Amino acid sequence: MRLPLLLSAALSLLAPALAGGAHAQDGIADLIELSGRLSTEARLYPGSPVHPGQRSHASGFAAEATAYIEDDDGTSFTFTPFYRYDAGDPDRTHADVRDAYLLMYGDLGDDEWELRLGVDRVFWGVVESRPLVDIVNQTDLVEHPNEKTKLGQPMVHVTWSGDWGALELFGLTGHRTRTFPGRHGRLRPAPLIDHDRTSYESSAEEWHVDLAGRFSGSFGPLDVGLSVFDGTSREPTMLPTVVGSTIVPPPFVLAPYYERIRQYGVDAQITTGQWLLKLEAIHRAGAQNRRYEEEDYAAFITGVEYTINQVWESDADLSLIAEWAHDERGEWATNAFESDVLLAARLGLNDEYDTQFTVSSLESLEYSSRAISAEFKHRLSDSWSLHVEGLAYAEIDEKDVMYDVRRDSFIEVNLDYSF
Amino acid sequence: MRIALPHPALALSAVLLAALAWTFEPSAGHAQSAEEEGLRIATEARERQKGYGNFTASLNMILRNKRGQESKRELRLKVIEVDDDGDRTMFVFDRPRDVKGTAFLVHAHKNDPDDQWLYLPALKRVKRISASKQSGSFMGSEFSYEDMGAVEVEKYTHRYLRDEPCGEFECAVLERIPLSEDSGYSRQVVWLDRGELRSMQIEFFDRREAHLKTMVIEGYQQFLDRFWRAGTVTMTNHLTGKSTVLSWSDYEFGTDLDLSDFTKTALKRAR
Numbered sequence: 001m002r003l004p005l006l007l008s009a010a011l012s013l014l015a016p017a018l019a020g021g022a023h024a025q026d027g028i029a030d031l032i033e034l035s036g037r038l039s040t041e042a043r044l045y046p047g048s049p050v051h052p053g054q055r056s057h058a059s060g061f062a063a064e065a066t067a068y069i070e071d072d073d074g075t076s077f078t079f080t081p082f083y084r085y086d087a088g089d090p091d092r093t094h095a096d097v098r099d100a101y102l103l104m105y106g107d108l109g110d111d112e113w114e115l116r117l118g119v120d121r122v123f124w125g126v127v128e129s130r131p132l133v134d135i136v137n138q139t140d141l142v143e144h145p146n147e148k149t150k151l152g153q154p155m156v157h158v159t160w161s162g163d164w165g166a167l168e169l170f171g172l173t174g175h176r177t178r179t180f181p182g183r184h185g186r187l188r189p190a191p192l193i194d195h196d197r198t199s200y201e202s203s204a205e206e207w208h209v210d211l212a213g214r215f216s217g218s219f220g221p222l223d224v225g226l227s228v229f230d231g232t233s234r235e236p237t238m239l240p241t242v243v244g245s246t247i248v249p250p251p252f253v254l255a256p257y258y259e260r261i262r263q264y265g266v267d268a269q270i271t272t273g274q275w276l277l278k279l280e281a282i283h284r285a286g287a288q289n290r291r292y293e294e295e296d297y298a299a300f301i302t303g304v305e306y307t308i309n310q311v312w313e314s315d316a317d318l319s320l321i322a323e324w325a326h327d328e329r330g331e332w333a334t335n336a337f338e339s340d341v342l343l344a345a346r347l348g349l350n351d352e353y354d355t356q357f358t359v360s361s362l363e364s365l366e367y368s369s370r371a372i373s374a375e376f377k378h379r380l381s382d383s384w385s386l387h388v389e390g391l392a393y394a395e396i397d398e399k400d401v402m403y404d405v406r407r408d409s410f411i412e413v414n415l416d417y418s419f
Numbered sequence: 420m421r422i423a424l425p426h427p428a429l430a431l432s433a434v435l436l437a438a439l440a441w442t443f444e445p446s447a448g449h450a451q452s453a454e455e456e457g458l459r460i461a462t463e464a465r466e467r468q469k470g471y472g473n474f475t476a477s478l479n480m481i482l483r484n485k486r487g488q489e490s491k492r493e494l495r496l497k498v499i500e501v502d503d504d505g506d507r508t509m510f511v512f513d514r515p516r517d518v519k520g521t522a523f524l525v526h527a528h529k530n531d532p533d534d535q536w537l538y539l540p541a542l543k544r545v546k547r548i549s550a551s552k553q554s555g556s557f558m559g560s561e562f563s564y565e566d567m568g569a570v571e572v573e574k575y576t577h578r579y580l581r582d583e584p585c586g587e588f589e590c591a592v593l594e595r596i597p598l599s600e601d602s603g604y605s606r607q608v609v610w611l612d613r614g615e616l617r618s619m620q621i622e623f624f625d626r627r628e629a630h631l632k633t634m635v636i637e638g639y640q641q642f643l644d645r646f647w648r649a650g651t652v653t654m655t656n657h658l659t660g661k662s663t664v665l666s667w668s669d670y671e672f673g674t675d676l677d678l679s680d681f682t683k684t685a686l687k688r689a690r
Contacts, residue, residue: 310554
């Protein structure tokens, strides 16, 4: 495995800096800051499974801890391992190194440079529906179907920033493959996904060096980011592959295939009074559509968020969110956001427990499909918090990409201990 | 009855004389309107706070509800002065544990709404948030976002009310009315000690003119032989019976912070 190597390389870089520091006489353990979260999860799928072998629950725990060490110059090393155990689906039981990076920064005239070297996570974007522009990290899809959890990605990340904004360059290698639920898991396509048959367009396979760049800046009420990515796609094309020939009809599996793509992206938000106006748009070349044809395409998600402060003469604030997602490929889009509308309301009580309720509905304009979700967050004490979420696939069209998960509505309860 | 009208020329000179007498009146109390006097004191108080450069400090808050139950908040902050603009502040939260590592960056402006960004460590996401939330509670405490920022003179109209004793000091009492429609207050009444012009007490009135909260500031310490900083600030909400005690510690002035430590890039590595 490559990570221990990277880790020891990073530590050996940091060691001389630490040894020369004023705290050299302290034990190394005293210099490490530890924090993290342990989370127990119970997820129940009330609907009967569609595919053979699927279970009706997913329960277990997740642990994520961060160790942080910094020397006198501000050079630091961050290490965040993650582990999830799931009693229902062995493929959801997994470990990952979320972060293992060395961070240095310094002055560059009136500007500043920053270097991050190692495994890190980078987020780009502004909308709530789904991450569209965000592309540096692979999606840890088994965590949650909302695609918001990411796997750690090895990279060299250089930033030059000043009053004018920030320019970032990324060199990325060691491509991570997307995680998918296994045979016993829910929220998966009907055919099984065979990770052993993963293939790449690049002859260097996962060691292709992907390049990315981003300019971002704030100009009064406008925050904008312009990005480009050239390399191996994070989104695989699922190639149906026949396995065995004696059985009729022959069974087939899905083999993830990662193309080389180029993506241009823009993410922008205008913050004015109670209104947030949001836009994410991409143009991607080199990827295959749902018909397994290479098709260049553009997609965007745009919307507004309106917040009423001290609603109903209480301390609470209510945010109303409306977003429209559109993908030029229409019915040949590879995800469920070919043409969809998200409507959501989020009520934050602003109390000492940080209580928050969110309800949302995602409706397809192309198909008669609709998903509804409700979420509740509440802090119980300094260290304990509760998170309850329900996701219902109210109606899924036969032609929709999501048809295979039509009976995978779930309710989930998480009890978290943070330290 | 017959009213004797004065000669027009005589009447004019009387008005002129009165105007001159008013202009050259030696006692300052009568020389200025209450508004001018209020603005003068508020500006002077603000001027005395200027020139500190930058500082870092720790904050800890104890939130108490009506039944006396307590919860704790801990955060650290860094502040830098900006020429001809509002201060820039970076907050990093340590407690409660579920928000540990969350950071909050404010670029305050004198005449425009502030720019604010929030960093969420779980997703490594930086979110620009609206400054219209200024009347909302800061971390569930009795302090609102607008109570946490430096008071810029330009954001209020001022009126001098009176002088009166306040504890061991003699205080000037000012009324200030926020100009922003997003403010949660119709007005504030501030007690400033005459000697050093430090805020000793502030009463907050809500939009319905009810006396909502009282802030009492104690334990002032002087830094760099010039700048007074609060030790504890107690905010009591008279409508709910809740209170928050905010304690400042670990003040450090003249650190090596510069403006590049208050950018979105710096927000992502805030500790």
